Amino acid sequence: MALRRKDILTLEDMSVQEMQAILDNASSFKEILGRDIKKVPTLRGKSILTLFYEASTRTRTSFELAGKYLSADTVNIATTTSAIVKGETLKDTAWTVEAMGIDCIVMRHPIAGAPHFLARICQASIVNAGDGMHEHPTQGLLDMFSIAERKGRLKGLKVAIIGDIFHSRVARSNIWGLGKMGADVWLAGPSTLIPPEVERMGETFGSRGGRLRVTCRVEEAIEAADVVMVLRLQLERQKKGLFPSIREYARLFGVDRRRLALAKDDFILMHPGPMNRGVEIASNAADADYSVIIDQVTNGVAVRMAVLYLLLGGGGGEEAVADKGGEVR
Amino acid sequence: MKLIIKGGLVADPVTGKTELLDVVVEDGRVVRLDKPPTGADRTAMVIDATGQVVLPGLIDAHTHLREPGQEHKEDIASGTAAAALGGFTTVAAMANTDPVIDSRTEVEFVLKRAAETGLVNVLPVGAVTKGQKGEELAELGDMAEAGAVAFSDDGQAIANAELMRCALEYAKMFGRPIIDHCQDESLTNEGVMHQGYWSTILGLRGIPAAAEEVQVARDIILAGRTGGRLHLTHLSSAGSLDLLRWAKERGLPVTADVTPHHLSLTDEVVRRLDYDTGTKVNPPFRSQRDLEALRQAVGEGLIDLIATDHAPHHFDDKDVEYNYASFGIVGLETAVGLVVTNLVEPGILDWAGVARLMSLGPARLFGLKAKGRLEAGGDADLTIIDPKAEWTVDPAGFASKGRNTPFGGMVLRGRVTATIVRGRPVVLDGKLVEQ
Amino acid sequence: MILQPKAQIMDKAAIDRALRRVAHEIVEKNQGTQGLVFIGIRRRGVPLAERLRDNVRDIEGKEVPLGVLDITLYRDDLTTRSDAPEVHRTEVPCSVQGRKIVLCDDVLYTGRTVRAALDAIMDLGRPQAIQLAVLIDRGHRELPIRADYVGKNVPTSGREVIEVKFKEIDDTEDKVLIVEKVEE
Numbered sequence: 001m002a003l004r005r006k007d008i009l010t011l012e013d014m015s016v017q018e019m020q021a022i023l024d025n026a027s028s029f030k031e032i033l034g035r036d037i038k039k040v041p042t043l044r045g046k047s048i049l050t051l052f053y054e055a056s057t058r059t060r061t062s063f064e065l066a067g068k069y070l071s072a073d074t075v076n077i078a079t080t081t082s083a084i085v086k087g088e089t090l091k092d093t094a095w096t097v098e099a100m101g102i103d104c105i106v107m108r109h110p111i112a113g114a115p116h117f118l119a120r121i122c123q124a125s126i127v128n129a130g131d132g133m134h135e136h137p138t139q140g141l142l143d144m145f146s147i148a149e150r151k152g153r154l155k156g157l158k159v160a161i162i163g164d165i166f167h168s169r170v171a172r173s174n175i176w177g178l179g180k181m182g183a184d185v186w187l188a189g190p191s192t193l194i195p196p197e198v199e200r201m202g203e204t205f206g207s208r209g210g211r212l213r214v215t216c217r218v219e220e221a222i223e224a225a226d227v228v229m230v231l232r233l234q235l236e237r238q239k240k241g242l243f244p245s246i247r248e249y250a251r252l253f254g255v256d257r258r259r260l261a262l263a264k265d266d267f268i269l270m271h272p273g274p275m276n277r278g279v280e281i282a283s284n285a286a287d288a289d290y291s292v293i294i295d296q297v298t299n300g301v302a303v304r305m306a307v308l309y310l311l312l313g314g315g316g317g318e319e320a321v322a323d324k325g326g327e328v329r
Numbered sequence: 330m331k332l333i334i335k336g337g338l339v340a341d342p343v344t345g346k347t348e349l350l351d352v353v354v355e356d357g358r359v360v361r362l363d364k365p366p367t368g369a370d371r372t373a374m375v376i377d378a379t380g381q382v383v384l385p386g387l388i389d390a391h392t393h394l395r396e397p398g399q400e401h402k403e404d405i406a407s408g409t410a411a412a413a414l415g416g417f418t419t420v421a422a423m424a425n426t427d428p429v430i431d432s433r434t435e436v437e438f439v440l441k442r443a444a445e446t447g448l449v450n451v452l453p454v455g456a457v458t459k460g461q462k463g464e465e466l467a468e469l470g471d472m473a474e475a476g477a478v479a480f481s482d483d484g485q486a487i488a489n490a491e492l493m494r495c496a497l498e499y500a501k502m503f504g505r506p507i508i509d510h511c512q513d514e515s516l517t518n519e520g521v522m523h524q525g526y527w528s529t530i531l532g533l534r535g536i537p538a539a540a541e542e543v544q545v546a547r548d549i550i551l552a553g554r555t556g557g558r559l560h561l562t563h564l565s566s567a568g569s570l571d572l573l574r575w576a577k578e579r580g581l582p583v584t585a586d587v588t589p590h591h592l593s594l595t596d597e598v599v600r601r602l603d604y605d606t607g608t609k610v611n612p613p614f615r616s617q618r619d620l621e622a623l624r625q626a627v628g629e630g631l632i633d634l635i636a637t638d639h640a641p642h643h644f645d646d647k648d649v650e651y652n653y654a655s656f657g658i659v660g661l662e663t664a665v666g667l668v669v670t671n672l673v674e675p676g677i678l679d680w681a682g683v684a685r686l687m688s689l690g691p692a693r694l695f696g697l698k699a700k701g702r703l704e705a706g707g708d709a710d711l712t713i714i715d716p717k718a719e720w721t722v723d724p725a726g727f728a729s730k731g732r733n734t735p736f737g738g739m740v741l742r743g744r745v746t747a748t749i750v751r752g753r754p755v756v757l758d759g760k761l762v763e764q
Numbered sequence: 765m766i767l768q769p770k771a772q773i774m775d776k777a778a779i780d781r782a783l784r785r786v787a788h789e790i791v792e793k794n795q796g797t798q799g800l801v802f803i804g805i806r807r808r809g810v811p812l813a814e815r816l817r818d819n820v821r822d823i824e825g826k827e828v829p830l831g832v833l834d835i836t837l838y839r840d841d842l843t844t845r846s847d848a849p850e851v852h853r854t855e856v857p858c859s860v861q862g863r864k865i866v867l868c869d870d871v872l873y874t875g876r877t878v879r880a881a882l883d884a885i886m887d888l889g890r891p892q893a894i895q896l897a898v899l900i901d902r903g904h905r906e907l908p909i910r911a912d913y914v915g916k917n918v919p920t921s922g923r924e925v926i927e928v929k930f931k932e933i934d935d936t937e938d939k940v941l942i943v944e945k946v947e948e
Contacts, residue, residue: 134532
């Protein structure tokens, strides 16, 4: 039941079965995170490169620890400037590290589609750790895992995603993932930060999928929600005239206790981090009991362990041992 | 030299008729068109065009030959070879070379290089502004005198409205059109594809249709006020077509072209080909609704001509992340196949229509009296097409140095079998003739 | 290749008798149940461990803790399989530190599963001792591993496979079968 794929680039092209497999495995890996000895020998001899063209703390660390807990060797290349500016193309960088025997490249890149380009030219498995405004599939998976862990299911839940949908790869991965798993997804934010024709994504969720609704009224999205997911607002967007001021944004679209009172009694609050406290999310909300923001971080490691295990754990191809039920004796 | 093209179906873009005629050519001119059979003539070379379509030589009003300065992308020799294989007997060379074709010197250079190395006729297009910087008018009069057939800052739009007004007003004196690449830069927003559903899904910045439409509207108003000839190149959106229709209904001096690729694909191709940079082109592939509107506009005669916007790039300029890749696709060698497959086969266009859009239309744009139709006394530029031949697009086999196309591997109908330039065959049996 | 049933070598009564004996041996060897933990290897080691615990309760009147071990992540054949098998949770209710672990599995064959299980237990802590209980020992060891408690020794050929059925998992009466690999 492994993933029959070389790369993980999007949740758009991932089936419900594949997503479910990752979530199921992730709960087993979470148990390992609770042990004194947080290490299993599974990926001994495999090497993983984290190649980050954008600044990142939690995602890069999360992948690195996930690899290390599975006994893989992990190395990091971080550059905040583009490779092209520095003179080396992405292709040359990729071929160089592949020649050193890297089995998996975890890449974050400011340009949408860059991991697809990498996947086409590399033998190594590619995991998209965020590409431009496109997708961040492991974030989507860890959010789904965090929701399912608290709610016991995804189907039928009302999930409100609030903020800068336009520039958010986290939103896109969550819309695909949650929608296909049957949640009712609501998007809310200023009209200038809602991407064109986004509501059409809902038409492709499939027969088991949920619905997608778009509104500019945060209250409408939060009302009776099971989950409220707040997105990070990139403050430099203001300079482009997409909204007039931080103050007005916080007033009209900020998530605070008053607005959260509209949600279901047992709702949970999420944020992919890093937070702008007092802008998109109020501090007293972020630190309240219903916040699972810290759980999201822990679950991120478990989900990434599952992803790395499922991508790199197999690999024997034709010589696969055909024993029944996956058991050895 | 005498040449007889026998047994082909000759399309006349003026009368709209197609009939079986033998075309007799002598000394670079069409001597007469005969009802077959034409009497045997031992001194003449005979091309058997039975089952094929004979068109007045195709003219591409929008080609980037890249010479001088970017010969690693294309040069006049390779670009005109690609043109010949694509059935084009004449191409208009755009001015965004390095240096820019913005004075008599560069115009003469292009004409001289074309005479030395070109396989087909090359018509230089001069820049509208010095260095295409959009600041001061280039010497349009001097360039017109040296042989520039039109003026364009293509590669970018003319952002300054007053400058555009002056250009139209000034170029009017020489009877030359201004060709504008319509795009309001303040609306393109660093976009790399059409702004719509697929840009949302793919997370790529979008170029809204409004970026084109706003500038089309501005240009039409300026053309109306000045009476200068305006040609809108590579229109891509349904909204632009509405504006064009408005202008034509009022008799304004406005013409327009669309490209074969915009008549073939939508923005969905960026998803289908997984961010393949061969799909990155400006203006971008638009929505299904736009594609249908473009095809309909071609069918109903609103569009004056089809032009390729052949934009060759080096492999390295496309083998990068999507945002870093250059805009543009090569078009000369796929134009006929795309037009036949997507317009002729579905019945949107007949062969006389093809002749009108790909030969007469561009001939009229540039005021070429002896080109654009087959008649006694006219230039013996001819294109012969096998309308039923199926072939697979193989970029590696292109004569162009550019391989940047989203059509690789696609099966197309309609193949150029012969191209005759001033009475001389440069392509026979679909292959370049050894010179 | 197909698997063809050849013979039934144990029925429910025989299994019950064997496990009762093994339970007595465990209590005898450990002089009671002090510090004991049963750990079953997923999947069929788990019902085996449960039955041994139940038998020990009947004999001694004491409740021995029971854990479940998933050894997927410790397998030595992961890279030779075409896909990664699903990982299930390891659930051991108490610390293994200083305890006497009775590791339970249905069949002992090459010894590779037990090797993986030993590593998995070591990663949970440092037990005082690990003992091994199996229902069937069919020989053909590839590693220097032996069982402390054996329900039944069954000499087999390499072409034969032992199939243990437990009602909790297999939805059938408890039994042990020998099946043979036959070329089609």
